[in-house]
Amino acid sequence: MPSYQPPPLRIAIIGGGPGGLGSAIALSSLPNVVVTLYERAKELREIGAGIRVGFNGWKVLELLGADEDVRGHVESSVLHRNGLSGEIVKESPLSKYPIRYHPQRVRRTRLQSALISKVPEGVIKLNKKLVGLEDLSENGVKLTFEDGSEVIADLVVGGDGIRSVVRQHVFPEHTIQFTGTTIFRVLVPVSSVSNISDMMPSTQWWHGPTGHFYCSLVDDPAETDEKNQLFEIAARKLIDPSTDLTKKFSWGVPATNARVEGFFTDYDPRVLEALSVVPEGHWKEFSAFAGPRLEKLTAWNEKIVLIGDASHPLSGAFGSGATFAMEDGWILARAIEYSRGVGGNLSRALEVFDSIRSPYYARMYTHLDEQKQKVQNSKATNQGQSFELTLRTRIAAFGGEEKLSWIYGNDIGEVWSDFLRTSEKSDA
Known part of the structure; x- marks a missing residue:
C-alpha cells in the first residue's frame, strides 16, 4: 500500500515587497506546500529610489538564487561631509569582504x-487587499x-510592511508613531x-544641523550605458x-521642489x-x-x-530592511523543513524561527x-557647542561595517x- 501523504501545508504570504517575495521563493522550494502571495496593489511596482546591498544582502540573495540579477554601483568610498561647508569629516574604510560581496547601491526596481x-x-495574486483575519x-x-473573497491557510506570513494589517489583527495594542x-x-x-564638483563618484552624506543630503550612483557602468x-x-x-503629533503616515507622495529645497538653503552650494x-x-x-519591539514574532x-x-x-x-526581511523568509523555510525532518509540526517550526x-x-x-x-547625554553635557563639534560627535557614532x-x-x-x-549537541 502507498504510504500516507499528509495534505499540503497551505501558506498565505501577505505583501509583495522583498520579504514577501523572498519568502515565496524559499517556501515554494519545500515539498508538499502550497504557497500563495497576496499583494494589495494592482501591479507589483517598487516605490523609492536606490537600496544598499551589502555582504548580508548578497549572502541571502545567493541562497535565494537571485544574486546574479542584482547589479548597481560598487561603493568604492563613502564620504561624510559637513553639509554647510563641504569639509570632509570622515571617509569610511573600504569593505573588508571579497569584491563580489562589496556594498552596492542599486535601483530598487532591479x-x-x-x-x-x-x-x-x-504564486502571486495581485489586487488582493487583506481586511480581515479569523482564527479557526x-x-x-x-x-x-476587500473584494469579498476568502481563503483558508495553515500559516499566514505577515510581510506587509510597517503598517502591517496582519500585525494590527494579532497585536492590536501595538502602535507606530512618527x-x-x-x-x-x-x-x-x-x-x-x-558637472557639479566633487559630487561623484563617491557615495556621500552631507550632514546639516537638522538633516542630511545623501547621494550615490546606482548603476553598474558595465551593464548600463x-x-x-x-x-x-x-x-x-x-x-x-x-x-508634530498630527503627522500622518505618507509613503511615496509627491513633493514640490520648493518644499524640498526650503530645508537645505544653508547647505554648501554644490548641494x-x-x-x-x-x-x-x-x-x-x-x-x-x-514602533516598539515585539517580544514574539508569532501568534x-x-x-x-x-x-x-x-x-x-x-x-x-540600519538601512538593511530588505535584507532583514529576506533573511526572515529564508530562515522560516529552513525552520519548517527542519521541523518536518525531526517529526515536529508547524508549531515547532515557528518556535525555531522565533528563537533565531x-x-x-x-x-x-x-x-x-x-x-x-x-x-541625549551629549546634548546635556555640551549645550551650546558648535555645529562642527556636534557633527564630529554624531559621525563618530555613525554605524557601518566596522x-x-x-x-x-x-x-x-x-x-x-x-x-x-547547537541542536545536534543538545540531542546527543
Whole structure:
C-alpha cells in the first residue's frame, strides 16, 4: 500500500515587497506546500529610489538564487561631509569582504525584478487587499479580502510592511508613531549632476544641523550605458517628533521642489545645485514611522508569523530592511523543513524561527536605545557647542561595517548552520 501523504501545508504570504517575495521563493522550494502571495496593489511596482546591498544582502540573495540579477554601483568610498561647508569629516574604510560581496547601491526596481523572476508562476495574486483575519483554531486561519473573497491557510506570513494589517489583527495594542524624520527621494540622470564638483563618484552624506543630503550612483557602468545611468538623491529633514503629533503616515507622495529645497538653503552650494536639477514633480516624500519591539514574532498558536518591517518596525534605522526581511523568509523555510525532518509540526517550526530572529531584533532595539541615550547625554553635557563639534560627535557614532559587523556582516546561512550544530549537541 502507498504510504500516507499528509495534505499540503497551505501558506498565505501577505505583501509583495522583498520579504514577501523572498519568502515565496524559499517556501515554494519545500515539498508538499502550497504557497500563495497576496499583494494589495494592482501591479507589483517598487516605490523609492536606490537600496544598499551589502555582504548580508548578497549572502541571502545567493541562497535565494537571485544574486546574479542584482547589479548597481560598487561603493568604492563613502564620504561624510559637513553639509554647510563641504569639509570632509570622515571617509569610511573600504569593505573588508571579497569584491563580489562589496556594498552596492542599486535601483530598487532591479532587486524587485530579480526576486520576482525566481517566484514560481501562479504564486502571486495581485489586487488582493487583506481586511480581515479569523482564527479557526485547528482548521487554520481565514483571510478575508476587500473584494469579498476568502481563503483558508495553515500559516499566514505577515510581510506587509510597517503598517502591517496582519500585525494590527494579532497585536492590536501595538502602535507606530512618527519618528520626526521625513525623507525626500529621487533618481536623476547622471548627466545632470556630472558637472557639479566633487559630487561623484563617491557615495556621500552631507550632514546639516537638522538633516542630511545623501547621494550615490546606482548603476553598474558595465551593464548600463552612460546616457541611461542614474544618480540617487535622498534628502532628510529631522524634527522633534513631539512637536508634530498630527503627522500622518505618507509613503511615496509627491513633493514640490520648493518644499524640498526650503530645508537645505544653508547647505554648501554644490548641494543646492544638485537639488536644483531635479525636474518639478519628480520628488517623492516618505514620512518615517516606527514602533516598539515585539517580544514574539508569532501568534495565534503558531499560525501567524511576522517578517520584515511588520515584525520590527524600525523605519530603516540600519538601512538593511530588505535584507532583514529576506533573511526572515529564508530562515522560516529552513525552520519548517527542519521541523518536518525531526517529526515536529508547524508549531515547532515557528518556535525555531522565533528563537533565531527575535533575539536578533532585540539586539537592534538595544543598540538604538543606547545610541539615543548617548545623543541625549551629549546634548546635556555640551549645550551650546558648535555645529562642527556636534557633527564630529554624531559621525563618530555613525554605524557601518566596522562597528556593526553583527548586522552588515551577518551570514544567514552560517546562522542556520550554527543552529543545527547547537541542536545536534543538545540531542546527543
